[in-house]
Amino acid sequence: MKSLLMHNPVVVAAGWIGAYIFITVLPLLILLIYPPTGRELWTEFSVALGFIGLAMMALQFALTARINRIEASYGVDIILQFHRYISLVAFAFILLHPLILFVVQPETRGLLNFVTAPWRARAAVVGTLALILLIVTTIWRQQLKIPYEPWRTSHGILAVLAISLGLAHGLGVGYYLNLFWKAVLWTAIALTALWLLIYVRLVKPMFMTKKPYLVEEVRQERGDVWTLALRPRGHEGFRFEPGQFAWITLGISPFRMREHPFSMSSSGDNTERIEFSIKALGDFTKRIKDVEPGTKAFLDGPYGVFTTDRYEDTAGFVLIAGGIGITPMISMLLTHAERQDERPYILIYASKTWDDITFREELHELQQKLDLSVFHVLKDPPEDWSGETGYVDKELLERHIPKRRGTRQYFICASPKMMDQVEAALHQLEVPTTNIHMEHFNLV
Ligand SMILES: Cc1cc2nc3c(=O)[nH]c(=O)nc-3n(C[C@H](O)[C@H](O)[C@H](O)COP(=O)(O)OP(=O)(O)OC[C@H]3O[C@@H](n4cnc5c(N)ncnc54)[C@H](O)[C@@H]3O)c2cc1C
Structure with missing residues (x-):
């Protein structure tokens, strides 16, 4: 029974969420068990927000460490999307921490004076600035024309800087962390984040060199x-x-x-x-x-979780690709042809011109081996073209997908714009959301 539960993907996915919430609120639980005395509610609240924000930031390392077990529950793009959105929540918590203090204890505003402020306040200011820079360069990377590689390096450096300075600030303030085991907890969180960084940068590459x-x-x-x-x-x-x-x-x-x-x-x-x-x-x-x-x-x-193999019991598949989005689909079709799968496959494939259709001949051959219907959609069709043209919209989909829509699994991989349009059209056609799977080729 226990082992059945451990292998149930929904249970495992829920377990990871539970673990995330537990680690995030752990510092607060400790504060509740050993509450510091003599501080007013708003001060406590602001400190609590700071702690939660810091724990969330530390967990960001786990989210991006490409840990197979976590990744297998959700897929990389969902995890990275969560990483992106939750970083804004963590940032809001971290920012609210000093803002509330500045209101309820106006004398703390003096800590912003970098010359006279104690080192623990300076650590907090520099850490917050690093965090702001990290967020700005991530959200507006393309507008700021920062190439991917330098962005990725600076992202890692700024993240380490922000977390270490945040922790140093907490340890420096000491009020909450002076108890031995509270300091142990925070050191453990910081060391775990550091280990994840070492794992990604050194351990994983080392294993890769062996293969x-x-x-x-x-x-x-x-x-x-x-x-x-x-x-x-x-x-x-x-x-x-x-x-x-x-x-x-x-x-x-x-x-x-x-x-x-x-x-x-x-x-x-x-x-x-x-x-x-x-x-x-x-x-x-x-x-x-x-x-x-x-x-x-x-x-x-x-x-990745964008795979037909997760749906052994489904009656058939509808694959919708645009341009280079054909790559995961061709792998699915080749694999299922080799396995002599008898289920029906429909491929709706948007390309620019007839000559541009990647794997055109291979798809034709696959039609001999699989129950595969291919519908090419061309942006610039040749004059004698009688097939589909223009956008993959609701009407086009309605012409080709089966009437009993819930009996199939739908896979979409294309440009972000086409994916959004196809997803909306499938919703209009009452395809159940759980049957729609998407792979985004642009992670950042
Ligand atoms: C899950 C997934 C599957 C993909 N599968 C395919 C595929 O089968 N065929 C294919 O042609 N493309 C695929 N891509 C896209 C491919 O990864 C990018 O086109 C490629 O990394 C761009 O690199 P570049 O230096 O040539 O382009 P650039 O012009 O330098 O970058 C273009 C954009 O690609 C992204 N990018 C660049 N470098 C990286 C990187 N190291 N890691 C992540 N993103 C980066 C950035 O958003 C960048 O703005 C896939 C992407 C993802 C996320």
């Missing part, structure tokens, strides 16, 4: 896409659920932390040769076509 891959082939596909085929060297590679993705480090050491996420585009059951199909869009992706066979690569994965 290298070699580039076996770089193949051009339609639509300015290049398929990178990797073969594991000296190990068995990994099995993945079709639709999942991995972080690739190509031609450099994994310690340099310059990896990029890509969905596998080959069959999940073929561990000997793992393929990724990459659209040439930016600095890294435009260089794929020049990668030499024999180049070393490292993979961190598989990740």
